[in-house]
Amino acid sequence: MSHAQRLWELLRPLGPYRALGKYTAGELAGEGRALDGAEEQLESLEREAFLDTAEDxxxxxxxxxxxxxxxxxxxxxxxxxxxxxxxxxxxxxxxxxxxxxxxxxxxxxxxxxxxxxxxxxxxxxxxxxxxxxxxxxxxxxxxxxxxxxxxxxxYWYITWAMVEERFGTWGAIEAGGYTWEQLEKLVR
CATH class of the missing domain: 1.10.287 (Helix Hairpins)
Structure with missing residues:
Protein backbone atom coordinates (compact mmCIF):
# COMPACT_ATOMS: atom_id res chain seq x y z
CA MET A 1 0.00 0.00 0.00
CA SER A 2 1.41 3.38 -0.95
CA HIS A 3 1.66 6.28 1.48
CA ALA A 4 -1.04 8.16 -0.48
CA GLN A 5 -3.47 5.29 0.17
CA ARG A 6 -2.44 5.15 3.82
CA LEU A 7 -3.00 8.88 4.19
CA TRP A 8 -6.43 8.58 2.56
CA GLU A 9 -7.43 5.78 4.96
CA LEU A 10 -6.10 7.76 7.93
CA LEU A 11 -7.76 11.08 7.01
CA ARG A 12 -11.06 9.81 5.60
CA PRO A 13 -12.92 10.16 8.93
CA LEU A 14 -12.13 13.90 8.92
CA GLY A 15 -14.63 16.20 7.26
CA PRO A 16 -12.67 17.60 4.28
CA TYR A 17 -11.39 14.17 3.24
CA ARG A 18 -14.68 12.26 3.23
CA ALA A 19 -15.00 12.52 -0.52
CA LEU A 20 -11.89 12.04 -2.57
CA GLY A 21 -12.09 15.11 -4.76
CA LYS A 22 -9.72 16.52 -7.33
CA TYR A 23 -7.80 18.71 -4.89
CA THR A 24 -7.68 16.33 -1.97
CA ALA A 25 -6.60 13.44 -4.23
CA GLY A 26 -3.81 15.57 -5.70
CA GLU A 27 -2.70 16.75 -2.29
CA LEU A 28 -2.59 13.22 -0.87
CA ALA A 29 -0.87 11.86 -4.01
CA GLY A 30 1.89 14.50 -3.77
CA GLU A 31 2.43 13.97 -0.07
CA GLY A 32 2.30 10.20 -0.58
CA ARG A 33 4.99 10.33 -3.30
CA ALA A 34 7.24 12.37 -1.00
CA LEU A 35 6.76 9.86 1.81
CA ASP A 36 7.35 6.93 -0.58
CA GLY A 37 10.64 8.54 -1.66
CA ALA A 38 11.67 9.12 1.95
CA GLU A 39 10.88 5.49 2.78
CA GLU A 40 13.02 4.27 -0.15
CA GLN A 41 15.92 6.44 1.03
CA LEU A 42 15.58 5.17 4.59
CA GLU A 43 15.50 1.55 3.42
CA SER A 44 18.63 2.16 1.35
CA LEU A 45 20.34 3.83 4.29
CA GLU A 46 19.39 0.98 6.63
CA ARG A 47 20.70 -1.63 4.15
CA GLU A 48 23.98 0.18 3.34
CA ALA A 49 24.79 1.28 6.91
CA PHE A 50 25.56 -2.26 8.08
CA LEU A 51 28.39 -4.36 6.68
CA ASP A 52 26.27 -7.54 6.84
CA THR A 53 23.69 -6.15 4.40
CA ALA A 54 25.55 -3.49 2.38
CA GLU A 55 25.53 -4.02 -1.37
CA ASP A 56 26.65 -0.81 -3.05
CA TYR A 155 55.61 -21.18 -5.89
CA TRP A 156 55.17 -24.66 -7.29
CA TYR A 157 55.37 -26.01 -10.81
CA ILE A 158 55.21 -29.32 -12.62
CA THR A 159 58.16 -31.63 -11.97
CA TRP A 160 60.03 -33.67 -14.58
CA ALA A 161 58.57 -36.83 -13.05
CA MET A 162 55.06 -35.44 -13.60
CA VAL A 163 55.91 -34.50 -17.20
CA GLU A 164 57.20 -38.02 -17.92
CA GLU A 165 54.18 -39.61 -16.30
CA ARG A 166 51.68 -37.41 -18.10
CA PHE A 167 53.17 -37.17 -21.58
CA GLY A 168 55.70 -39.97 -21.98
CA THR A 169 57.45 -38.39 -24.99
CA TRP A 170 58.38 -34.95 -26.27
CA GLY A 171 56.19 -35.66 -29.27
CA ALA A 172 53.13 -35.78 -27.02
CA ILE A 173 54.08 -32.40 -25.56
CA GLU A 174 54.63 -30.88 -29.00
CA ALA A 175 51.32 -32.32 -30.23
CA GLY A 176 49.57 -30.42 -27.42
CA GLY A 177 51.06 -27.14 -28.64
CA TYR A 178 52.02 -26.04 -25.14
CA THR A 179 54.20 -23.04 -24.44
CA TRP A 180 56.75 -23.37 -21.66
CA GLU A 181 54.59 -21.19 -19.38
CA GLN A 182 51.56 -23.41 -20.01
CA LEU A 183 53.55 -26.62 -19.55
CA GLU A 184 55.10 -25.62 -16.23
CA LYS A 185 51.63 -25.00 -14.75
CA LEU A 186 50.10 -28.35 -15.88
CA VAL A 187 50.29 -29.94 -12.46
CA ARG A 188 46.85 -31.54 -12.49
Whole structure:
Protein backbone atom coordinates (compact mmCIF):
# COMPACT_ATOMS: atom_id res chain seq x y z
CA MET A 1 0.00 0.00 0.00
CA SER A 2 1.41 3.38 -0.95
CA HIS A 3 1.66 6.28 1.48
CA ALA A 4 -1.04 8.16 -0.48
CA GLN A 5 -3.47 5.29 0.17
CA ARG A 6 -2.44 5.15 3.82
CA LEU A 7 -3.00 8.88 4.19
CA TRP A 8 -6.43 8.58 2.56
CA GLU A 9 -7.43 5.78 4.96
CA LEU A 10 -6.10 7.76 7.93
CA LEU A 11 -7.76 11.08 7.01
CA ARG A 12 -11.06 9.81 5.60
CA PRO A 13 -12.92 10.16 8.93
CA LEU A 14 -12.13 13.90 8.92
CA GLY A 15 -14.63 16.20 7.26
CA PRO A 16 -12.67 17.60 4.28
CA TYR A 17 -11.39 14.17 3.24
CA ARG A 18 -14.68 12.26 3.23
CA ALA A 19 -15.00 12.52 -0.52
CA LEU A 20 -11.89 12.04 -2.57
CA GLY A 21 -12.09 15.11 -4.76
CA LYS A 22 -9.72 16.52 -7.33
CA TYR A 23 -7.80 18.71 -4.89
CA THR A 24 -7.68 16.33 -1.97
CA ALA A 25 -6.60 13.44 -4.23
CA GLY A 26 -3.81 15.57 -5.70
CA GLU A 27 -2.70 16.75 -2.29
CA LEU A 28 -2.59 13.22 -0.87
CA ALA A 29 -0.87 11.86 -4.01
CA GLY A 30 1.89 14.50 -3.77
CA GLU A 31 2.43 13.97 -0.07
CA GLY A 32 2.30 10.20 -0.58
CA ARG A 33 4.99 10.33 -3.30
CA ALA A 34 7.24 12.37 -1.00
CA LEU A 35 6.76 9.86 1.81
CA ASP A 36 7.35 6.93 -0.58
CA GLY A 37 10.64 8.54 -1.66
CA ALA A 38 11.67 9.12 1.95
CA GLU A 39 10.88 5.49 2.78
CA GLU A 40 13.02 4.27 -0.15
CA GLN A 41 15.92 6.44 1.03
CA LEU A 42 15.58 5.17 4.59
CA GLU A 43 15.50 1.55 3.42
CA SER A 44 18.63 2.16 1.35
CA LEU A 45 20.34 3.83 4.29
CA GLU A 46 19.39 0.98 6.63
CA ARG A 47 20.70 -1.63 4.15
CA GLU A 48 23.98 0.18 3.34
CA ALA A 49 24.79 1.28 6.91
CA PHE A 50 25.56 -2.26 8.08
CA LEU A 51 28.39 -4.36 6.68
CA ASP A 52 26.27 -7.54 6.84
CA THR A 53 23.69 -6.15 4.40
CA ALA A 54 25.55 -3.49 2.38
CA GLU A 55 25.53 -4.02 -1.37
CA ASP A 56 26.65 -0.81 -3.05
CA UNK A 57 27.74 2.56 -1.70
CA UNK A 58 27.95 1.26 1.87
CA UNK A 59 30.72 -1.14 0.83
CA UNK A 60 32.48 1.63 -1.08
CA UNK A 61 32.46 3.90 2.00
CA UNK A 62 33.98 1.17 4.17
CA UNK A 63 36.60 0.40 1.51
CA UNK A 64 37.59 4.08 1.49
CA UNK A 65 38.67 3.68 5.13
CA UNK A 66 41.23 1.03 4.20
CA UNK A 67 44.57 1.26 2.45
CA UNK A 68 43.81 -1.62 0.05
CA UNK A 69 40.59 -2.75 -1.57
CA UNK A 70 39.58 -6.40 -1.18
CA UNK A 71 40.18 -8.64 -4.19
CA UNK A 72 36.65 -10.08 -4.04
CA UNK A 73 34.22 -9.08 -6.79
CA UNK A 74 30.78 -10.01 -5.48
CA UNK A 75 29.03 -8.04 -2.72
CA UNK A 76 29.05 -11.12 -0.48
CA UNK A 77 32.77 -11.65 -1.06
CA UNK A 78 33.48 -7.97 -0.47
CA UNK A 79 31.53 -8.04 2.81
CA UNK A 80 33.47 -11.10 3.97
CA UNK A 81 36.82 -9.56 2.99
CA UNK A 82 36.01 -6.23 4.65
CA UNK A 83 34.97 -8.01 7.84
CA UNK A 84 38.31 -9.84 7.84
CA UNK A 85 40.27 -6.64 7.27
CA UNK A 86 38.34 -4.72 9.91
CA UNK A 87 38.94 -7.31 12.61
CA UNK A 88 42.75 -7.05 12.27
CA UNK A 89 44.00 -5.63 15.52
CA UNK A 90 46.82 -5.90 18.01
CA UNK A 91 46.03 -9.54 18.77
CA UNK A 92 45.61 -10.61 15.13
CA UNK A 93 49.18 -11.71 14.54
CA UNK A 94 49.10 -15.34 15.55
CA UNK A 95 49.62 -17.73 12.66
CA UNK A 96 46.00 -18.90 12.81
CA UNK A 97 44.67 -15.32 12.89
CA UNK A 98 46.85 -14.23 9.97
CA UNK A 99 45.72 -17.19 7.84
CA UNK A 100 42.10 -16.53 8.83
CA UNK A 101 42.45 -12.89 7.76
CA UNK A 102 44.01 -13.88 4.43
CA UNK A 103 41.22 -16.38 3.81
CA UNK A 104 38.61 -13.82 4.83
CA UNK A 105 40.06 -11.36 2.32
CA UNK A 106 39.47 -13.88 -0.45
CA UNK A 107 43.18 -14.61 -0.91
CA UNK A 108 44.24 -18.12 -1.81
CA UNK A 109 47.38 -17.87 0.31
CA UNK A 110 48.69 -19.72 3.36
CA UNK A 111 51.36 -18.43 5.72
CA UNK A 112 53.62 -20.86 7.59
CA UNK A 113 56.50 -20.38 9.97
CA UNK A 114 59.99 -21.48 9.06
CA UNK A 115 62.86 -22.74 11.22
CA UNK A 116 64.43 -19.29 10.96
CA UNK A 117 63.13 -16.77 13.51
CA UNK A 118 61.42 -13.79 11.89
CA UNK A 119 60.91 -15.54 8.55
CA UNK A 120 57.59 -16.82 7.19
CA UNK A 121 56.68 -18.54 3.94
CA UNK A 122 53.64 -17.68 1.86
CA UNK A 123 52.31 -20.37 -0.46
CA UNK A 124 49.48 -20.25 -2.96
CA UNK A 125 47.77 -23.66 -2.78
CA UNK A 126 45.82 -24.80 -5.82
CA UNK A 127 47.54 -22.10 -7.91
CA UNK A 128 50.53 -23.41 -9.85
CA UNK A 129 53.18 -20.83 -10.67
CA UNK A 130 52.82 -17.16 -9.85
CA UNK A 131 49.13 -16.29 -9.35
CA UNK A 132 47.35 -13.72 -11.49
CA UNK A 133 47.32 -10.29 -9.88
CA UNK A 134 50.42 -11.19 -7.86
CA UNK A 135 51.41 -7.54 -7.32
CA UNK A 136 48.11 -6.70 -5.67
CA UNK A 137 48.06 -9.94 -3.68
CA UNK A 138 51.58 -9.29 -2.41
CA UNK A 139 50.71 -5.78 -1.23
CA UNK A 140 47.63 -7.03 0.65
CA UNK A 141 49.54 -9.92 2.22
CA UNK A 142 52.35 -7.63 3.35
CA UNK A 143 49.82 -5.17 4.79
CA UNK A 144 48.32 -7.96 6.90
CA UNK A 145 51.58 -9.56 8.05
CA UNK A 146 53.59 -7.86 10.79
CA UNK A 147 56.17 -5.60 9.15
CA UNK A 148 59.16 -7.01 11.06
CA UNK A 149 58.86 -10.40 9.37
CA UNK A 150 60.78 -11.45 6.29
CA UNK A 151 58.32 -12.93 3.80
CA UNK A 152 59.50 -15.65 1.41
CA UNK A 153 57.06 -16.50 -1.38
CA UNK A 154 57.00 -20.15 -2.49
CA TYR A 155 55.61 -21.18 -5.89
CA TRP A 156 55.17 -24.66 -7.29
CA TYR A 157 55.37 -26.01 -10.81
CA ILE A 158 55.21 -29.32 -12.62
CA THR A 159 58.16 -31.63 -11.97
CA TRP A 160 60.03 -33.67 -14.58
CA ALA A 161 58.57 -36.83 -13.05
CA MET A 162 55.06 -35.44 -13.60
CA VAL A 163 55.91 -34.50 -17.20
CA GLU A 164 57.20 -38.02 -17.92
CA GLU A 165 54.18 -39.61 -16.30
CA ARG A 166 51.68 -37.41 -18.10
CA PHE A 167 53.17 -37.17 -21.58
CA GLY A 168 55.70 -39.97 -21.98
CA THR A 169 57.45 -38.39 -24.99
CA TRP A 170 58.38 -34.95 -26.27
CA GLY A 171 56.19 -35.66 -29.27
CA ALA A 172 53.13 -35.78 -27.02
CA ILE A 173 54.08 -32.40 -25.56
CA GLU A 174 54.63 -30.88 -29.00
CA ALA A 175 51.32 -32.32 -30.23
CA GLY A 176 49.57 -30.42 -27.42
CA GLY A 177 51.06 -27.14 -28.64
CA TYR A 178 52.02 -26.04 -25.14
CA THR A 179 54.20 -23.04 -24.44
CA TRP A 180 56.75 -23.37 -21.66
CA GLU A 181 54.59 -21.19 -19.38
CA GLN A 182 51.56 -23.41 -20.01
CA LEU A 183 53.55 -26.62 -19.55
CA GLU A 184 55.10 -25.62 -16.23
CA LYS A 185 51.63 -25.00 -14.75
CA LEU A 186 50.10 -28.35 -15.88
CA VAL A 187 50.29 -29.94 -12.46
CA ARG A 188 46.85 -31.54 -12.49
Missing amino acids: WGLERIEELLVRRPVAGTPQGRRKALAALLRIGGDSFTLAAVNDNLKGCGLNAVVSETADPGVVEVRFPDVPGIPDGYGTLRKIIEDILPCHLQVDYV
